[in-house]
Amino acid sequence: MKHFLLLLALTGLAHAQIKTQNEPTNAAEAAAKKAAEDKAVDEKYQAWKATLPPDEQAWETVLEQNLGNGFYLPLHKKDKVAGRSNAWDFVKDDPKLPRVLLIGDSISRGYTLDVRKVMAGKANVHRAPENCGPTANGVKKIDIWLGDGKWDVIHFNFGIHDRKTPAADYEQRLETLIARMQKTGAKLIFATTTPVPPDTKDGPELVSQIAEKNEIALRVMKKHGIVIDDLHAFLTPQLTGIANPQDVHFNAKGYELMGQQVAKSIEAVLQK
Structure with a gap:
């Protein structure tokens, strides 16, 4: 029995030593470990x-x-x-198919692969090379996102990242972005900003901010005759079970539903 207890103690000591050797003991070591891992991946x-x-x-x-x-x-x-696929995979265009560009933030990133899945064989679905963020970033980066290729449809959204943007600035930047995108000759589709659960960690203020920005955007889009993909209205009745708790993001089922809806909106425009 004594030998057994001694063996257990030695085994525990060995595990503790291994753990100590493998795990960082302070913030500096943790940062160094992460930097080494990032360097290896790079x-x-x-x-x-x-x-x-x-x-x-x-x-x-x-x-x-x-x-x-x-x-x-x-x-x-x-x-x-x-070897994993993601929203920013290189898209090898089929010259027989129309070219579609998705512009938007992390929500748009979340449904990109689902849109591609639904539209396989129907369109070449690209996305802007970043989390597009607020309209201020859009005005700054839109030329990079559009590149030098021809677009048949551009599906875009700006909203959650603009929740604290003054209304007049938001409207003016939307006007600037629309004017630039229209120069491509593409048909434009604006996606309303998606709803958030009532217990969002950002509080009820976010709900009213999203409503305000959607109201402004819808007025601007109507003025220019731009097609609306009303993701807010589409998701609101089915938010339970697809929205992450207290968060603006969604689970896999939520993004799948959005991908199907976005693809449906794009197909409808292409068919015209």
């Missing part, structure tokens, strides 16, 4: 990127310049190293 990513055709390498460079080092770019690199 090296693998760059090696993978070097194997790509020139047009795909060029797309990855655009992503590196626009996704941002804090969150989305590291995620993208990890996906590519692991």
